[in-house]
Amino acid sequence: METLTLQIMNTEFYIAMPKDVRFVWKEKAAKWLQYVAKEWSRFQANNELSQLNDLEIGETLRINSLLYDCLVQADKHYQLSNGLFSPYLKRHLEQHGYIQSFPFDVAKSKAFQNKPLIADQPFQFLGDEQVMKVAPEEIDLGGFAKGYAIEKLAKWLEEEVSPDFGLIDGGGDMKMWSSGEKTWTIGVADAWDSDKEISSIKLKTGAIATSNRVYRSWMHGTTKKHHLLNGQTGEIANTGVLQASVVTSSLCDAEVGAKLCFLMDAGDSKIIVNKVLALL
Numbered sequence: 001m002e003t004l005t006l007q008i009m010n011t012e013f014y015i016a017m018p019k020d021v022r023f024v025w026k027e028k029a030a031k032w033l034q035y036v037a038k039e040w041s042r043f044q045a046n047n048e049l050s051q052l053n054d055l056e057i058g059e060t061l062r063i064n065s066l067l068y069d070c071l072v073q074a075d076k077h078y079q080l081s082n083g084l085f086s087p088y089l090k091r092h093l094e095q096h097g098y099i100q101s102f103p104f105d106v107a108k109s110k111a112f113q114n115k116p117l118i119a120d121q122p123f124q125f126l127g128d129e130q131v132m133k134v135a136p137e138e139i140d141l142g143g144f145a146k147g148y149a150i151e152k153l154a155k156w157l158e159e160e161v162s163p164d165f166g167l168i169d170g171g172g173d174m175k176m177w178s179s180g181e182k183t184w185t186i187g188v189a190d191a192w193d194s195d196k197e198i199s200s201i202k203l204k205t206g207a208i209a210t211s212n213r214v215y216r217s218w219m220h221g222t223t224k225k226h227h228l229l230n231g232q233t234g235e236i237a238n239t240g241v242l243q244a245s246v247v248t249s250s251l252c253d254a255e256v257g258a259k260l261c262f263l264m265d266a267g268d269s270k271i272i273v274n275k276v277l278a279l280l
Contacts, residue, residue, distance in 0.1 A: 006030055009037045009146055010102050011171035015157075023161045029153055036149040040067060042090050042140045043101045049141070052123075053090065055133040060126065068129040070148045074141060075125065077256045078231065084263045085256045086231025088123070090138035091116040096236060097220035098227060107220040118234055142227070143173065147209060147255035150175050154251075175251045178204040191215070191243040201247060209254035212243035213262065228262045237262040 004015040004026045015029060039048040048067055055061055063071075074087040093099075095116060097107025119135030126132055141148075150168045154175040157166050165182035168175050176184045183204050187197040191212040201208065216227040228237040244261035246254040 004029060006033060008033045009041070009170070011146070013171075014167075014169040015153075016167045017157065018162050018164055018166075021162045025157060025161045029157070032153055033149060036145060039064070040070070040141055040145045041101075042138075049139060052131060052133075053138040055131075057133055057136065060130050060132045062128070062130050065129050066152070068125070068131070070141065070145060071123070071131065071139070072125050073148065073252055074144050075123070077144075077252070081231070081256065081260060083118075083120070083231045085259055086229075087139055087141050087144060088119075088137040089229050089231060089234060090140035092229055092234035093140055093227070095234075096225050096229070097218060098216075098225075102216055105218055107218050107225070116234060118232065143209075143211070143255050143259075144252065146170050147173055147207075147251040151207070151251045172208075172210045173251060173255065174208045176203060176205065176207075180204065188245055201245075203247065206247055206249055207251035207254045208245060208247050209251060209258045210243065210245040211255075211258040211262070213237070213239075214242070228259060230263055239263070 001016045002019050002021065003017075004013075006013040013033060015026075017025065038044055041047065042049060042053070044050065048064055052061055052063060071087070077085050078087060099108060117136070119137050122133065122135035122137035123139070124132040124134055147170075150170050150173060154166065154168050154177065157168075158177050163177075163179055165178040166176065167184060172189065174186060176186075178184070183202055186201045186203060186208055188199040188201065188210065190196040190198045191214045194215075211228065213226040213228055218225055225236050229235065230237055239262045241262050244258045246257035246261070248254045248257065
């Protein structure tokens, strides 16, 4: 196989394609992932996302069509989950100490005069790539942007480069396809030891997203916190679930589904999964 490995978004990306494909794909794939990492990250100043977050209430902005599409899809999942999943939690994440990109173990403090409020539908999508800010919230696309980027890249690679098979792995969030002969065996890592596999999944075509509350966790004062927030409250998810993997046809759905596994009020994993699937 022909492979490409990149370190982007604080994640190792691995792309596998058949050998001897005619199209030169590596440069375009790298440029797309680098663009998303630069322009859609809340940790980068003066990028496309920061321009949107810096809007005053009532102001509108025309943005890149792909960012617009990603935001519309994220907002759709926000509505379908009744706000449990939310792309509008930047200020809440910062309040919990998540103000720098990983890796870090201890959060730097950031003073907030008041606890950020949860506003219903803080951005309106007006069509023609125009977005209006209607409440004092800010966007953090996080893993959803990564899933969207992988999904878009996989669609292009399958349609334009090789319909036979291919795989994109972005730190355990994967999209793969096969015309029928190739079967992928995907290992599921131990939340406490990423070099150890606890299970495996065989799949020809589909998507897998895995999330846990160990990898992106930190100390904030005397409190241990992690990156999984309840979108209805802005608080850290209080759950007995340590790690969740969701397999679907869409990586964006899988990304949201994996997060929702930490946010549903149910102790039984089968009940949680059924509730998650009902929302997507």
